[in-house]
Amino acid sequence: MSSEPAPLSPEPAPAPAATPPAAPAIEPEPLTLDLVKDDVELSGFISAADRVMEGLGYTEHGFRHANLTARIAYNVMTRAGMDEHIANLACVAGYLHDVGNMISREVHGQIGAVLVYHALRERVSAGDLALVVAAVANHEEENGAAVSPVSAAVILADKSDVHRSRVRKGGQVEFDIHDRVNFAAEQSFLRVDSTAKTVTLELTIDTQISQVMEYFEIFLGRMQMCRKAAQVLDCKFKLTINGAELA
Numbered sequence: 001m002s003s004e005p006a007p008l009s010p011e012p013a014p015a016p017a018a019t020p021p022a023a024p025a026i027e028p029e030p031l032t033l034d035l036v037k038d039d040v041e042l043s044g045f046i047s048a049a050d051r052v053m054e055g056l057g058y059t060e061h062g063f064r065h066a067n068l069t070a071r072i073a074y075n076v077m078t079r080a081g082m083d084e085h086i087a088n089l090a091c092v093a094g095y096l097h098d099v100g101n102m103i104s105r106e107v108h109g110q111i112g113a114v115l116v117y118h119a120l121r122e123r124v125s126a127g128d129l130a131l132v133v134a135a136v137a138n139h140e141e142e143n144g145a146a147v148s149p150v151s152a153a154v155i156l157a158d159k160s161d162v163h164r165s166r167v168r169k170g171g172q173v174e175f176d177i178h179d180r181v182n183f184a185a186e187q188s189f190l191r192v193d194s195t196a197k198t199v200t201l202e203l204t205i206d207t208q209i210s211q212v213m214e215y216f217e218i219f220l221g222r223m224q225m226c227r228k229a230a231q232v233l234d235c236k237f238k239l240t241i242n243g244a245e246l247a
């Protein structure tokens with residue numbers, strides 16, 4: 001009797017490839033100031049960033065500065081003729097521009113952009129978020145520049161917030177030059193003239209506290225950045241101090 005080899009058991013049929021479950025369709029939300037203000041994580045970033053800045057001895061960088069930068073950036077965009085959607089993106093970027101200080105003052109723009117990206121990437125459209133994070137990343141003169149109209153509006157809004165209410169210290173004896181210049185600034189207003197195509201930073205400075213030269217000493221780089229930002233909005237940047245046109 002011949003011994004037939006036992007028939008090999010047939011290869012099991014490959015299991016049908018599992019169909020991945022359909023990702024739930026998430027409708028992106030409009031990226032507005034209300035959306036980011038209601039976000040607990042982002043609010044926590046702003047508070048934490050201001051605590052770090054206080055620890056480092058810097059001027060106020062909390063909700064006051066965030067809200068003011070947001071409002072000015074929005075106004076710059078609408079006065080420059082941009083539509084509501086793009087003006088809202090500048091508003092959001094203005095509100096969030098300094099959150100990177102929560103981690104480090106050094107390259108805080110770039111750090112903040114990554115934080116904002118992760119906080120919002122599952123809620124808003126990628127295109128809108130890209131414009132906002134680029135504006136956040138590029139708002140400081142050491143390592144940024146006006147890369148779009150949204151970015152230009154954030155730069156102009158941020159650099160125009162020079163005011164005595166930002167100084168935290170009580171006694172003049174502790175003031176450094178930044179505190180002195182901020183404390184001397186009694187008023188600052190960013191005026192956009194859409195007909196003349198000018199963006200003018202109008203400052204009122206108490207020259208008993210800080211001389212105009214001190215202002216230039218620390219703000220020359222910022223003013224050059226503002227000049228280029230205004231150009232991106234097809235405008236000319238001007239600076240007046242106590243009514244005199246200086247640039």
Ligand SMILES: [Fe+2]
Binds near residue numbers: 097098139140
């Ligand atoms: Fe900043």
Ligand SMILES: [Fe+2]
Binds near residue numbers: 065097098158
């Ligand atoms: Fe700022």
